[in-house]
Amino acid sequence: xxxxxxxxxxxxxxxxxxxxxxxxxxxxxxxxxxxxxxxxxxxxxxxxxxxxxxxxxxxxxxxxxxxxxxxxxxxxxxxxxxxxxxxxxxxxxxxxxxxxxxxxxxxxxxxxxxxxxxxxxxxxxxxxxxxxxxxxxxxxxxxxxxxxxxxxxxxxxxxxxxxxxxxxxxxxxxxxxx
Amino acid sequence: xxxxxxxxxxxxxxxxxxxxxxxxxxxxxxxxxxxxxxxxxxxxxxxxxxxxxxxxxxxxxxxxxxxxxxxxxxxxxxxxxxxxxxxxxxxxxxxxxxxxxxxxxxxxxxxxxxxxxxxxxxxxxxxxxxxxxxxxxxxxxxxxxxxxxxxxxxxxxxxxxxxxxxxxxxxxxxxxx
Ligand SMILES: [Zn+2]
Numbered sequence: 001x002x003x004x005x006x007x008x009x010x011x012x013x014x015x016x017x018x019x020x021x022x023x024x025x026x027x028x029x030x031x032x033x034x035x036x037x038x039x040x041x042x043x044x045x046x047x048x049x050x051x052x053x054x055x056x057x058x059x060x061x062x063x064x065x066x067x068x069x070x071x072x073x074x075x076x077x078x079x080x081x082x083x084x085x086x087x088x089x090x091x092x093x094x095x096x097x098x099x100x101x102x103x104x105x106x107x108x109x110x111x112x113x114x115x116x117x118x119x120x121x122x123x124x125x126x127x128x129x130x131x132x133x134x135x136x137x138x139x140x141x142x143x144x145x146x147x148x149x150x151x152x153x154x155x156x157x158x159x160x161x162x163x164x165x166x167x168x169x170x171x172x173x174x175x176x177x178x
Numbered sequence: 179x180x181x182x183x184x185x186x187x188x189x190x191x192x193x194x195x196x197x198x199x200x201x202x203x204x205x206x207x208x209x210x211x212x213x214x215x216x217x218x219x220x221x222x223x224x225x226x227x228x229x230x231x232x233x234x235x236x237x238x239x240x241x242x243x244x245x246x247x248x249x250x251x252x253x254x255x256x257x258x259x260x261x262x263x264x265x266x267x268x269x270x271x272x273x274x275x276x277x278x279x280x281x282x283x284x285x286x287x288x289x290x291x292x293x294x295x296x297x298x299x300x301x302x303x304x305x306x307x308x309x310x311x312x313x314x315x316x317x318x319x320x321x322x323x324x325x326x327x328x329x330x331x332x333x334x335x336x337x338x339x340x341x342x343x344x345x346x347x348x349x350x351x352x353x354x355x
Contacts, residue, residue: 088279090279090280090281092271092273092281093271173270173271174245174270174271174309175222175271175272175273175281176224176225176270176271176272176273176309176312176313176316177220177221177222177223177224177225177272177273177274177275178223178224178225178226178227178240178272178274178275178313178316178317
């Protein structure tokens, strides 16, 4: 008799978007007795992308065997990683920052560099390119933890506003518990 | 005094609609003292509603005075509260004693005018805004069997604007007619 250990895996899937992908994928996972955890699915540049925590009784190779057929049929590339993660480990952000401006090379690197130096631990980052192809604009929202307090972040953003020609906004996230 | 057991989602009792308080007696005030102690026992709790401890009456406690730099009315016991006027709309982050280990973004009225009774049955009217108004709306939802989970808006794309507090129309707690 074989006893299998339950492990958490991170599934990363990328491919062409189409209707019903999440339903088909999670249907196969459910049929294989997987337990689903936190997930983030989004359309990036017209591509379907998802990162999904999956608890599975077995090793990475057997999880891959389970899902590769459905990935093939949906034209998705799939990557499986064994992870240390657990559920119920949320870290709450205490600050939200938005940055927007004319899109150009290096904008993310410059912004995130000064914010990191000012103590920001990023928990969530979403960015988009809008505008037109002739005049693209870049919009970024970040939620994170201000590990050195709010003031250094405000100073860092003031420098960005001045020197990098972007518009920034910072709001503290005050979580209401009731 | 006693710390009461908090009902935790998905307990179906959290969906129950609470009934108005009619008797303002010592037993009510004893219960309020216990409810208060229960709220203060949890980390960072700024409000609690009676149905969260399984008493389905329209009683809430709110106290946001621990938060720095915001307008508030201190410690409030609100019985049979009703929002009589509201203005503005703002998205903010909420968690709940009845929903451990999850927070989400919820839209609330930014300013409210509220009528309620105190624990002796006296009528009161409050004008409140921002975080305190949010806390009251969160607790009043419990009286209707609603949780912040019922009002979540997506994290993606929900903009938070910098908050500027307007002066309250009046700070008086009790409205004289
Ligand atoms: Zn609550």
